[in-house]
Each structure stands twice: as structure tokens, then as C-alpha cells.
Amino acid sequence: MPFDGLARCGDRRHRHGPGGKVSKLMGVLGSRKHRHRGGCHTGDDGGSVPESSHRRILMVGNPNVGKSALFNRLTGSYVVVSNYPGTTVALSRGRMRHGGQEFSVVDTPGMYSLFSITEEERVGRRMLMEGDHDLVLHVVDAKNLNRMLPFTLQLLQAGLPVILVLNIMDEAEEAGLAIDVETLSRRLGIPVVPTVSISGKGIHPLKDIIAAGGWGGNGFHVDYGLTIERAARELAPLMPETAFTKRSTALLALQEDRDVLGMISAKGSETAQRAFSIINALKKDLDRPVNYYLTLNRQRRADQLLEGVMTRREVTTGDLRRTLDRFLINPLTGVPILALVLYFGFYKFVGGFGAGTVVDFLEGHLFEDYFIPFVNGWTERLIPWPALQDLIAMDYGVVTLGVRYAVAIVMPIVGTFFLVFSVVEDSGYLPRLSLLIDKLFKRIGLSGRAVIPMTLGFGCGTMATMVTRTLESVRERIIATVLLALAIPCSAQLGVIFALAAQKPGVIVTWIGTVFIIFLAVGYLTARILPGGNPDFFIEIPPLRPPRLANVWIKTSTRMRWYFMEILPLFLLASVLIWAGNLTGLFQAALWALGFPTRAIGLPDEAAQAFLFGFFRRDYGVAGLYDIQTTGALTGNQLAVATITLTLFLPCVAQFLVMMKERGWRVALTVSTFVFPLAFAVGGMVNYLLNLLRIEL
């Protein structure tokens, strides 16, 4: 999963995680402290283990080390609880059975070290601190063992019982690396197990070792030098009770870890004052962040441990792969390649196959000919009241409109999009795209890392808006949200627009040009207006590899599942709203009001309906235009103006709701009130210019 690194994220407010607040954590710490130590089972429980004595395994490790795949191998299922797409984000829970014993397994979002930088990393860290586990599996990417071993040392230092899993051994071997597992195990004093989670190699031995039990922390010691050690010694007695050793917690406090500082403050002002004075004194003694010295010392210790353990012989990577790689990150060749990917992957496959062939079959054939008449017929027969009939069936019914749009139109388009996206993602292309595009994105206040939400936006703006939370700063998140709401058309919309303007290349060019200019202009201005500086750009570039079928399948199906769980209800809600609007006359009033700006930008009255529907689902709107166009009511110019206005127009209800949830109602409302006049103003301007220049598209 080359992209987990970008998108590691946990939902901070709800659903996932052991509790969003430090206070909550502290509430449970007292009762759970050091449970894993006393509660270490010996592994001879026999066959039937009662529910309460399931031993609990917690998986931790950097992003992008194949943790999820390992989780799936261990638990033998694709149990993905409260996962959201684009990322392995939250906690996945599953069960593992081996040798007549049962274990519960929890997978945490990626983290780089015990000292967590991002909100996302803290989810897993809190779980570790709570100590609600009997064993920690530290999963590392074998070829980057030297970089990840310091985290193992931290875990050991914290007194946790750890098994080190060297995953992705195949890639390490490909890179010419040999690792002396036994020596490493002896030096660390814990089991070390090589695995290849994708193929399943090494999984059985790993399960054997887990089932054998007898794990315990060994309090591995890394010395950090006199000054820091002295401060840590003084601080340790003031530390709160957690599953970590006090020294380890003290070291976190010295790095001014927010959670730990919070816990100290809660211990009363006297303790807190003493602790803070120790921390500040150390800060004065050192001229760089404490974190710097700790990291350096740990790395040095890790390098010592790996001396003679890790050896490398020179291997030449495949010429083809290397050449392709070079082409991808060189703008001269990379940009044309991007154009090819967009053209074949998205225009041809999603637009042509998904939005064309599959939709024609489902919507044009299955639904129109069989399903809709069937539902309409039965509704009329069973329900006598016309108002209720309209709610379920007929033109705007929940089943005939909501379900039809969701299943027959949107699913094929979004599904094919997700499929292509997963292939692209698994190949390792996205990080390369992000480094290519970083300079451009910096102009609009984003970093190259924002390619994920931005490209995902071409699939589903709602999902993309959710994924913006993986961006580092609030500023970036807001900019991305604005651009997604305004200038990134979703796949459903794209599909219909391409179909609409298929015969008129002039319209497509005008549409793409205008929307792209607006994208850059609004991004630039938003970045100017919002306070704060540009984000840093840094990304790990995984090796290019042919996409693996299993990965692509998991990614696509997870996203599809999410889509149905989260979006389908909103579709249904939208059709209920349309029904209610129709019934109460609110709809007509809104149509009447929308008629003015619509006419002002040179469009026929009917287009107002398309705009209104566009709010419920952007693609409804375009589909509405499609109806108008088939009657030949729109000229080329009008079509260009209409598609531009509709693309820029308010996001759909679902996206609006997610905007509110993610960014708060103030941002959501501000964005909406800004987008509305802008869409019409730009549409009007394009109309004016086309007329002025006497261009007929």
C-alpha cells in the first residue's frame, strides 16, 4: 500500500480510537495500568478460552509497511471496522485463532515513533499507553530496518512485550539485503520474525511464536547522555501511571509531548510546576529540541545493533523500471505521461466504459425496461395515496430516483473510477505525481501531498472532502475543501458532461480552460487571504511495482462499501427532500428565484431546474441538462456556459454535509455563499465574452 504513508489518519472526533480526550485516557489508566505484565499468559490455556481471557495483540509500525495485509493474514478475514477509504486510518479489529487459542488483534494507524507528531499517530500511541494489550507486534519494512529499529527500541524501553516482525522480506531480498534474524533476536532479547504478508510467507511461524506465549518486556536500555538522563531521572517519579515505564514517560514529557504534559497537569499544580521546571531547565541546557538528541542516540544504538546483522550486496534494479521511474519524475516526460493516464484511465475507461457502456446497460436497459415499470406498477396497486406514491416511485421517488441514480448511474462511474484509482495508487504513481505537482500546488497554498484528495475529488467530492483531513494544517484543509467544492467536478458529473459535449470539442475546451483558470485563481486568492505559511512537502517514494490484484481488490471494494454506506442514505434523503419540496411548493419557489440569474447568463428557464437539482446531486443537475439538450434547446455557447456554471455551482448535499462535519458550519456556509454568486458570475462572463468575440461553439 504505497499510499498509506500519505493518508495516515484517524478520526479524532468519533467512531475510532480509544477516546478522543486525554481526560478520558486518564480515566482508564488507573484501572488498566500494567495489566499486560501481570496478565501475561503462558500459552497453555487449552482449547476453549473464555471470552474474557482472550489475549490482546496490538499491531504498531510505520505507515506503508504492510501492516494491514499482515492483519488480514493473521485474522484470516477482511474485517475492516470503521475504516474509511484512501487510507488505513482507524483501528481495525479482528480475531486470530491458532493452536486452539484465540486472540484479539487490533491494527493501529501508522506511526513513526512513540513521540507522536500528528493527531493521527496519537490514536495508536494512546492505545499503547493504556496498556490494554498483552503483546505488541512491531511491524517494520525489512529493507528499512535500520530506520525503523529505533522505534522498536523505544517500545522495549517503555517496558512493553514486543515481537519484531520483519515484513516485506521479499523486497529486502530483491534489494540484495540479508538479515541475520537470529543474531538480531539475541541482541534485542525478543523474537524476530521475517514475513511476507502479501504472499503469506512466514505467517505460520509468526502465529506459532505468538501462541507459544511467554512474552514480556525486557526494558532495553538506551543511554541518552548525562544531561538528558539526569533530567529524566528527576522527572520520572512525577510521571503518571501508564503502561510505559516511568523513565519512558519522562522522556516523552521532556519532548513536551502534549498528551503526557496534559496528564502531568492533571496531577495537580505542585507536581506540574516541578515537572515543568525540570523540562524547561533541560531545554535551556540544550540548544536543539530534546527530540533531536533522543532520536540521534537511538539511531546510533540501532546502528550498533545492526552491525554485522544487515548486509548488502549490490543489485541492479530492472532497467525498464528504472527508466520508467526517471520518466515519471521528470516534468518533460512526466506531464505527457500524466495526460496519457488521464486520457486512457479516466476519460476512456471511466468516461467511456463506466459512464457509457455500463450505465447504458444498467440504466437504459435493466432499470428503464424492467425495474422502474415494475416498482411503479406495484406502488400504484398497493398504495392508494398519490402523494405517498410519489415518495416511493414515479419521477422523484426514493426508489425510482434515489436508488436508480445510486445504483444505475453513479455506482458504475464511481466504481470504475475507484478501480482505476486503486490501480494507480498501488503502482506507486501517486507519490511521483505529488513531487511533480508540488511547485504548482504551492502557488495555491497546498503541497504536493494534496494530490490524493484532489485526484480523489474527480471520483467523489464527498469522499475527497473527508480525506482532506489527512492534510497537515487547517489552512491546507480549508483551501482543499474550497477547491473541491468549487472547481473539481466529480466523476458522475464528468461522465455526463463528456457525454453532453461529445460532439462539440469547442465546448469541452472552453469548459476545461475556464474551470482550470478558476481553480488556480481561487486557490491563489484563498492562499493569500488565509493566514499562515505554505506547508512543507516531503514524501517517501516507494518502488514502482505492478499493481497487485489482491490490493486493488481490497482498496476498490473498501471504497465502494464506504460509498454505499455513507452516500446511499444521502441519495435517499435527497429524493425525500425533492419530494417534500415538490409537495410544499418550496421547490417551485426556488426554481422561480433561480430563474433570474439563469436568464441573466443567457440560459433558458429549464436550466434553473438543472441547477437546483445540482445541489441535491451534482450529477442530477447535469443529467437534467442532458434532457434539455436532447430536445435541441441549447446552443453550443449555452452548453458551455451551463456546464461551467454547473461545475462551479454549489457542491451536492452530501458534500455540503461532510464539509460541515469536517470543517464546521461556518466554513461550509462561507464557502457556499461564496461559490453561488461566483458560479453565475463566471458563467455570465463566459457568455459575455463568447458573444463579444462572436464565437459560436
Next chain:
Amino acid sequence: MQVNGHSYEIRDEVLEELWVRLEEGGLESVPAGEIILEGTRVNEGVFESLREDGLISLDGSDIRLTDKGFEEARKTIRRHRLSERMFADIFDVVQEEMEDAACRFEHMLIKHELEEKICVLLGHPKQCPHGRSIPIGECCLRAETMVDQAVVPMNRLRQGESGVIAYVHSGDSEKLKKLMAMGILPGEPVALERRYPSFVFNVGFSRYAIDEGMAEAIFIRRQHPDKR
């Protein structure tokens, strides 16, 4: 006043302290009582000997550096910080040992030639490991006109060049944390693959892309300084 061998070191320490207070602290003068070395006050005799040599002037108990003393202090500070840089970069020793070793070593640099050689070896560093600036020496001025320095920030490396990370320095501690988390640490060999549109390089077995702002924070000791 007798000046025995031992108090040369104390004299240097006092000069350094005065430099830090007056030049870097922006003060006019310092009361003698505030000059404290390793927790103890400095013997009056030391000030007296400095005054006799024309390095400081005493106004009551307030000390000022004379022009000569100012120049002398500058050199002493330079030697001290260069020594620290050397122990940190070349010998890779930890904080306290570095400070201790530097304190002893600086006095051996009094020979001008040796100081210059070390400065060249280190690539005319601008900052000590603590981030304080190292006063410029003649050799640094000469080197400014030369294109190639031994230690440069990554954004000054040429495409395809390789080297070893000498140190990581940034005013922005968030940047520093990110780099540390990525495993960008002193001593790691790096090879710069591309400069544009982003900086692409290999560290260990990983490959990263970063922007110019982050590249500025990574200081690389060039492996094959191109002597053109």
C-alpha cells in the same frame, strides 16, 4: 600579577564570556561580579592581567572590551565554536563530551595555521552545533569566492552529487522533527537524484522527495567536491 599556564585558559574563558555578553548580548559593559565560570566567580587577578595586556578596560567594576580585546575575544570564540563543530561533525560525539572536548581543544588551535586547516576541513561552517554563529576567519573570506564548499545545504548540491549528512539545522522545529522522523540523520549517506521539480534523494534504502525549504535544512558533506 603572575600569569601561570593554567590561567591562559581562564583568560580565554573570560574573553569568550565577555564576547557573548557584549557582542551577542548587545550590552555596553558587564559588572565583574557577573562573570561566572563553572559556578564560581573569577579571580580579580585574571581581570587585572587582561587589563595589563590592554584587552579590557575597567570602569569601577564594570568591564569593557578594548578594540584589541574585542579582536582577541572574537578569535577565541571562533576557535571554541570551530572545535565544537569539529567534534560534532567529524568525531560524532554526543553533546556533553563535545563541549568538554571543545573546551580543551580550542586552546590548541592558537596556532593560526591549524585553525585555518580545520575551518577548511569543515567547509567554513557558519554555525556551531548549538546554532550560534561562528565569527568569520580570513580563510572563510577567501572561500566565499570559491564555488565549492565541503559542507553545503542540500539545495546547493548538484544533481547526481552524493555525500553524507553532516547535520540538520532549521529555525523551524517542526521541520526538524519531520526530517528526524524520516530518518534523515547525521552520518547517513545521501545521493541527490533530482533537483527539479522537487528534491529527490536516497537515504539508506528509502527514497524521498522534499521541497526546497526542507532541503535547505539538510547540510551535506560532499563526497567528491568538484574542484573546478
